[in-house]
Structures are given as structure tokens and as C-alpha cells.
Amino acid sequence: MQSTTSSARWLCLPMLLAFAGTPAPTIVFAQSPPRNSPQATPPEATQPSDPPRSTLRLPKSPKETDRGLDFLFGALKAAPDEASARHVEARIxxxxxQSSSNTISLLMQRVKTATDAKQSDVALKLLDAVLKLRPEYIEGWSQRATLHYMRNDYQRSLEDIEQVLIREPRHFGALAGLGVIMQELGDDKRALDAFRKALAVNPHLERVRELVKTLTEKVDGRDI
Incomplete structure (x- = not known):
């Protein structure tokens, strides 16, 4: 049980979550762009270095963002090695x-400050304000899901994960986080399903792959 809990905490920190590689940084459920951003860094972003800022030109419209994400998810599946995959993940x-609102950006900076100071109540109130202003903002749902998880409030965390996945079904961090919570709740079958979906989107999640192998043997009674 100790190892399961440890893996769960690691997976959900950047979320949500979570990605696959090195030890988790300060809590961000994603949440999570480059290291010198106002938000926390995903584990993979530490090895190798993040892409230069000049390569991270962000789209200016939702339609352009959607096209960019479609391209990047295709590139993620086709990435020839882990270094390439990490660069694509950083761009996703x-x-x-990203937020086109200065108010949202400021609030998210304050969320980071409160989280770093372990003031989760303050961080949650700030995220509530973010989501009231911008209910379509995926990062807000993702980070709030992580905070709820770290407070052992699985029900609220699951509700926020659901909101993330409604807006972005390919959110591999949220899918990994869902799997972690299901595993901790003893529902190995649903955990395995969530982990498999995360891998289908991002096949470079090494620790998720390990969990899939372990749970497949446990649920199906056979090796994969």
C-alpha cells in the first residue's frame, strides 16, 4: 500500500497530475509549463531542458489552439525518443x-504562491474565483483537482477531473490522476482503464506503463 500511495502522489502532482519520469516537483493538476513560468514544472520538464521560449509561440485564438494541440498530440505519439516526447509535452x-486574461494570469500566480506556502485553503478560494471567471480554463480545473486530491478529498477531485476531461479528453495527466484515485479506492478495473487511456494518448508515460502491467496481471490474471 505504501508503494501505491507514493506512486499516486507522484502522478497527481502535476496533473494532475502527472507525468512519467522523475520525482515530482511542488504541486501545480498540471498542470505546469516551462520551468521559469509562474506555475510549477512538470517532472519531465527537468530532464532534458525545456525548449527555448522562442519555440513556444502560443496561439492567439481557440481555433488555432485546437489545431496546435491536434498537431502536437500527433507529434507526441510519433516522437522517436524520450527527449523529443518531453519537448512536445512541454508545448502541450x-x-x-495559457490564458488571454491578465486577471486569470495574476490569480494563477497567486495560486502558485499560496500552494508553495502550503496555504491550500487560500489556493482553493483563488481557483474558485478563476473558474467562476473562466469555466473553460482547463488548468484551473486541473490544479483544483490536484489540491483536492492532496487534501484527501477524492470526491471533489474526481468531480474536477471530470470537468478537465469534458473539456479535453486527451488530458493524459487527468487520466493518470483518475487512475491513481481509482486504484487508491480499490477499483483496479477502472484504474486500469484510465491508465490505458492515458497511455493511448501519450505512450511515453513510463510509470503509467508500469502500473498498467501490474494492474493487468492483477485484474486479468495474465501478463500483457
Whole structure:
């Protein structure tokens, strides 16, 4: 049980979550763009270095963002090695985290400050304000899901994960986070399903792949 809990905490920190590689940074459910952004860094962004800022030009319209994400998810599946995959992940995270609103950006900076100071109540109130202003903002739902998870409020975390996935079904961090919570709740079958969906979107999640192998043997009674 100890190892399961440890893996769960690691997976959900950047979310949500979570990605696959090195130890988790300060809590961000994503949440999570490059290291010198106002928000926390995903584990993969530490090895290798993030792409230069000049390569991270962000779209200016939702339609352009959608096209950019479609291209990047295709590139993620086709990435020839882990280094390439990490670069693509960083760009996806940057798109999910961007906001055209100065108010939202300021609030998210304050969320980061409150979270770093372990003031989760303050961070949650700030995220509530973010989502009231911009209910379509995926990063807000993702980070709030992570905070709820870290407070052991699984029900609220699951509700926010659902909102993330409604807006972006390919959110591999949220899918991994869903799997972690299902595993901690003892629902290995649903956990396995969520982990498999995360891998279908992002086949470079090494630790998720390990969990899929372990749970497949446990649920199906056979090796994969």
C-alpha cells in the first residue's frame, strides 16, 4: 500500500497530475509549463531542458489552439525518443496553461504562491474565483483537482477531473490522476482503464506503463 500511495502522489502532482519520469516537483493538476513560468514544472520538464521560449509561440485564438494541440498530440505519439516526447509535452502543457486574461494570469500566480506556502485553503478560494471567471480554463480545473486530491478529498477531485476531461479528453495527466484515485479506492478495473487511456494518448508515460502491467496481471490474471 505504501508503494501505491507514493506512486499516486507522484502522478497527481502535476496533473494532475502527472507525468512519467522523475520525482515530482511542488504541486501545480498540471498542470505546469516551462520551468521559469509562474506555475510549477512538470517532472519531465527537468530532464532534458525545456525548449527555448522562442519555440513556444502560443496561439492567439481557440481555433488555432485546437489545431496546435491536434498537431502536437500527433507529434507526441510519433516522437522517436524520450527527449523529443518531453519537448512536445512541454508545448502541450504550455497551451493548456495559457490564458488571454491578465486577471486569470495574476490569480494563477497567486495560486502558485499560496500552494508553495502550503496555504491550500487560500489556493482553493483563488481557483474558485478563476473558474467562476473562466469555466473553460482547463488548468484551473486541473490544479483544483490536484489540491483536492492532496487534501484527501477524492470526491471533489474526481468531480474536477471530470470537468478537465469534458473539456479535453486527451488530458493524459487527468487520466493518470483518475487512475491513481481509482486504484487508491480499490477499483483496479477502472484504474486500469484510465491508465490505458492515458497511455493511448501519450505512450511515453513510463510509470503509467508500469502500473498498467501490474494492474493487468492483477485484474486479468495474465501478463500483457
Amino acid at each position: 502543457l504550455a497551451l493548456w496553461s
